[in-house]
Amino acid sequence: MFNNAMGLILADNKKISLGELSNPRALSAMPFGGRYRIIDFMLSDMVNSGIKNVGLLTYNKYKSLMDHLGTGAAWSLDRKNDGLHILPPYVNSEASAIINDEELTGVMDFLRQSRTKYVIVSASNVVLNTTFDDFIKSHEDSGADISVMFNRDGTKYGNPSYIIETDNDGFVKDMLYNPPKPASSKSSLGILCIRRDLLLDIIAKQMAHGITHFGIHSFVKMYDELKVHAFEYSGVALRINSVQAYFNASMSLLEDSVRADLFSEGQPIYTKVKDEAPTLYFDNADVSSSIISDGCRIYGKVEDSVIFRSVTVAKNTTLKNCIVMQDAHISENCNLENVILDKNAFVRPGVRLVGHPEYPIVIGKGAGI
Amino acid sequence: MSKADVVAMILAGGQGSRLGVLTKKIAKPAVPFGSRYRIIDFPLSNCVNSGIEIVGVLSQYQPLALNTYVGNGHPWDLDRNNAGAYILPPFQRNGSSDWYKGTANAIYQNRDFLDDYNPKYVVILSGDHIYKMDYSAMLKAHIEKGADATIAVYEVPWEEAPRFGILNTKEDDTIEEFVEKPAEPKSNLASMGVYIFTWDVLREALIADEADPDSNNDFGKNIVPMLLNGGKKLCAYRFSGYWKDVGTISSLWETNMDILDKPEEINLVDRSWKIFSRNPVKPSHFIGQGARVKDSALTDGCRIYGDVEHSVLSNSVVVERGAVVKDCVLLPGVVVKEGAHIERCIVDFGTIIGKDCKAGSFVEGEGPYTNKKLCSEGICVFERGLKIKDGAVIPANSMVDVDVEVPEDQAIIESTFRV
Numbered sequence: 001m002f003n004n005a006m007g008l009i010l011a012d013n014k015k016i017s018l019g020e021l022s023n024p025r026a027l028s029a030m031p032f033g034g035r036y037r038i039i040d041f042m043l044s045d046m047v048n049s050g051i052k053n054v055g056l057l058t059y060n061k062y063k064s065l066m067d068h069l070g071t072g073a074a075w076s077l078d079r080k081n082d083g084l085h086i087l088p089p090y091v092n093s094e095a096s097a098i099i100n101d102e103e104l105t106g107v108m109d110f111l112r113q114s115r116t117k118y119v120i121v122s123a124s125n126v127v128l129n130t131t132f133d134d135f136i137k138s139h140e141d142s143g144a145d146i147s148v149m150f151n152r153d154g155t156k157y158g159n160p161s162y163i164i165e166t167d168n169d170g171f172v173k174d175m176l177y178n179p180p181k182p183a184s185s186k187s188s189l190g191i192l193c194i195r196r197d198l199l200l201d202i203i204a205k206q207m208a209h210g211i212t213h214f215g216i217h218s219f220v221k222m223y224d225e226l227k228v229h230a231f232e233y234s235g236v237a238l239r240i241n242s243v244q245a246y247f248n249a250s251m252s253l254l255e256d257s258v259r260a261d262l263f264s265e266g267q268p269i270y271t272k273v274k275d276e277a278p279t280l281y282f283d284n285a286d287v288s289s290s291i292i293s294d295g296c297r298i299y300g301k302v303e304d305s306v307i308f309r310s311v312t313v314a315k316n317t318t319l320k321n322c323i324v325m326q327d328a329h330i331s332e333n334c335n336l337e338n339v340i341l342d343k344n345a346f347v348r349p350g351v352r353l354v355g356h357p358e359y360p361i362v363i364g365k366g367a368g369i
Numbered sequence: 370m371s372k373a374d375v376v377a378m379i380l381a382g383g384q385g386s387r388l389g390v391l392t393k394k395i396a397k398p399a400v401p402f403g404s405r406y407r408i409i410d411f412p413l414s415n416c417v418n419s420g421i422e423i424v425g426v427l428s429q430y431q432p433l434a435l436n437t438y439v440g441n442g443h444p445w446d447l448d449r450n451n452a453g454a455y456i457l458p459p460f461q462r463n464g465s466s467d468w469y470k471g472t473a474n475a476i477y478q479n480r481d482f483l484d485d486y487n488p489k490y491v492v493i494l495s496g497d498h499i500y501k502m503d504y505s506a507m508l509k510a511h512i513e514k515g516a517d518a519t520i521a522v523y524e525v526p527w528e529e530a531p532r533f534g535i536l537n538t539k540e541d542d543t544i545e546e547f548v549e550k551p552a553e554p555k556s557n558l559a560s561m562g563v564y565i566f567t568w569d570v571l572r573e574a575l576i577a578d579e580a581d582p583d584s585n586n587d588f589g590k591n592i593v594p595m596l597l598n599g600g601k602k603l604c605a606y607r608f609s610g611y612w613k614d615v616g617t618i619s620s621l622w623e624t625n626m627d628i629l630d631k632p633e634e635i636n637l638v639d640r641s642w643k644i645f646s647r648n649p650v651k652p653s654h655f656i657g658q659g660a661r662v663k664d665s666a667l668t669d670g671c672r673i674y675g676d677v678e679h680s681v682l683s684n685s686v687v688v689e690r691g692a693v694v695k696d697c698v699l700l701p702g703v704v705v706k707e708g709a710h711i712e713r714c715i716v717d718f719g720t721i722i723g724k725d726c727k728a729g730s731f732v733e734g735e736g737p738y739t740n741k742k743l744c745s746e747g748i749c750v751f752e753r754g755l756k757i758k759d760g761a762v763i764p765a766n767s768m769v770d771v772d773v774e775v776p777e778d779q780a781i782i783e784s785t786f787r788v
Contacts, residue, residue: 033652034652073443254655259652259655262652263652268651269652275643275644275645275646277405278667278668279668280665281667282663282664285664287660287662288657288658288659289657289658290655290656291654291655292654293669294405307653308653
């Protein structure tokens with residue numbers, strides 16, 4: 001609970017695209033699980049670990065992220081000391097044309113100003129509910145320079161994947177990027193623990209070598225020169241690497257065991273509060289095995305689906321295996337199966353759309369059908 | 370402190386004894402309502418939506434839950450630099466200390482708070498009504514008519530008028546007389562308990578009222594008649610939207626059911642007049658396979674595997690497989706175990722209805738908890754934090770209260786716990 005650590009989250013991932021779903025937003029701002037954005041999980045994990053200083057490294061499409069985060073109050077990160085810091089590219093009007101290290105300059109300043117011993121660095125494509133107490137303890141006990149969290153999901157979630165091999169003491173001896181035939185199922189979760197001063201040193205060296213981009217796995221790759229220890233995470237960790245992975249991860253929330261792990265009582269996941277009305281189920285509503293958020297009006301049939309806030313499902317309409325984001329409206333007499341509807345999508349009466357569970361149909365933000 | 374035009378004061382200190390066990394541990398304004406809300410969310414949200422940002426909440430009876438709930442006012446945007454929500458409990462002063470003796474006395478005791486802001490107008494509200502109202506429109510009428518006090522009124526059916534405080538008015542809606550619960554009403558304009566006073570006028574009246582040892586220190590009984598006798602101009606302000614008093618078990622139940630039966634009347638989905646509330650931080654609710662949910666209102670954290678029909682569920686309610694919940698109001702964290710069947714029940718925080726229990730309006734007869742004084746229309750109420758024994762049978766009009774002594778062979782409470 002009283003960890004001497006700060007947090008650094010990468011808001012986007014240049015290697016991951018969710019197609020049309022990625023157009024309006026950074027990966028971390030992707031809506032997930034009915035009332036959350038992906039970043040809510042990592043932010044809550046950090047806050048639940050007693051971390052009070054979190055930096056968010058962004059480089060583009062950060063409007064929707066900023067709208068969501070506001071002052072950080074929803075995560076109790078609106079603090080006088082520390083709190084939530086959004087780190088957009090550092091643009092220096094005089095030098096930006098010559099020096100191309102904006103992304104790292106901003107991080108350096110943020111890291112320098114902190115007083116904590118450790119930094120927890122995280123990618124934006126992973127959904128898990130944990131505290132970092134054990135991770136930090138293991139990092140200290142192992143005497144490592146860098147610790148990386150992994151689980152044994154291998155390449156199950158598709159690319160990008162970082163497969164690591166470890167020696168008998170759990171130190172990383174090899175790391176492979178998208179290996180065609182992985183020799184190990186140990187897959188990095190993209191979450192690191194590292195001493196703050198060491199991280200500053202490494203970034204300074206990287207900048208001196210002309211590297212401009214902050215890459216989590218560039219640190220893991222230093223296993224030849226530094227001691228990089230691997231820490232196994234055994235809880236549920238969902239990676240959002242593609243539209244398909246997003247769809248599968250969302251559907252896995254319908255399993256009691258996954259929900260019990262991701263929404264455990266003592267470690268709440270915080271998110272922006274929207275003050276929607278309660279959801280109303282009307283006379284002919286028929287809902288089963290589904291996650292439903294506040295503010296919805298359900299007249300029709302919903303099965304095996306994840307429904308976000310303020311969605312309307314009209315009469316004689318059936319949804320099966322669907323993900324329907326905030327404010328979407330599905331009119332009467334529709335039949336949707338294996339469809340992802342982005343925010344504000346509008347489906348007119350009588351539409352029939354059937355995707356495949358291994359290739360769901362995506363309807364973009366605000367689209368009308 | 371900076372000056373302000375308007376300050377609102379919410380009278381939230383009353384016990385609400387007609388709600389029985391529901392207000393044993395918490396003040397009435399903090400009682401959950403309508404799946405997502407507490408009763409006080411309505412006046413608080415109305416204030417903010419009307420542009421009133423200085424709100425005093427007068428608390429006295431069982432203030433812990435209310436004070437924690439209102440907190441710094443953040444959920445209602447009432448955490449402002451020079452404004453916001455202020456909890457105002459009774460306090461000790463040099464030489465004396467008093468509980469709030471009545472509604473008027475509560476304001477009298479907090480005249481320093483008001484004087485610091487020195488507002489032109491004070492809005493007095495009560496914490497036990499469900500309605501959406503624009504106080505700024507009422508204030509506009511108050512100013513335009515040059516009134517000293519304006520009282521919001523609601524036209525009630527004539528036959529119900531004897532239950533209310535009734536205002537007799539002239540044609541231009543100036544008030545001639547206030548009659549508390551008249552046997553033969555001359556008007557059907559009921560006071561909604563929403564007042565706007567010009568502060569100078571009210572201040573003087575409060576001081577005069579306090580000096581009268583025979584006064585009940587009550588707005589309706591004392592202040593309003595005093596102003597009328599003193600020749601002040603009091604106007605009625607007609608309100609025609611949805612307005613319900615939730616002071617009794619049956620009215621609390623009915624008003625909850627209105628959310629299902631008349632959703633367009635209270636219109637909680639109106640984004641231009643949102644009702645804000647403190648969020649429980651729970652995941653979206655989950656409807657399991659084989660569950661049946663219809664005609665109901667649900668919110669975050671609920672997990673439903675059984676049948677829920679025509680019911681209002683607060684956050685984190687669990688209804689297990691084979692359980693039947695009909696016409697019920699379940700407050701946060703209630704668990705209805707497998708095979709239990711409840712109808713017309715109001716179940717308070719966290720109580721666990723044991724397996725195969727039967728309770729509510731469809732169970733005939735009387736039991737040790739039958740309480741026809743508070744419960745009517747078959748409604749059953751369960752106190753918070755109880756584990757009801759498996760297979761227990763609780764007849765209509767019962768109020769299950771841990772403090773009622775029950776012969777051992779009729780005991781239905783297995784244990785109690787803190788929630």
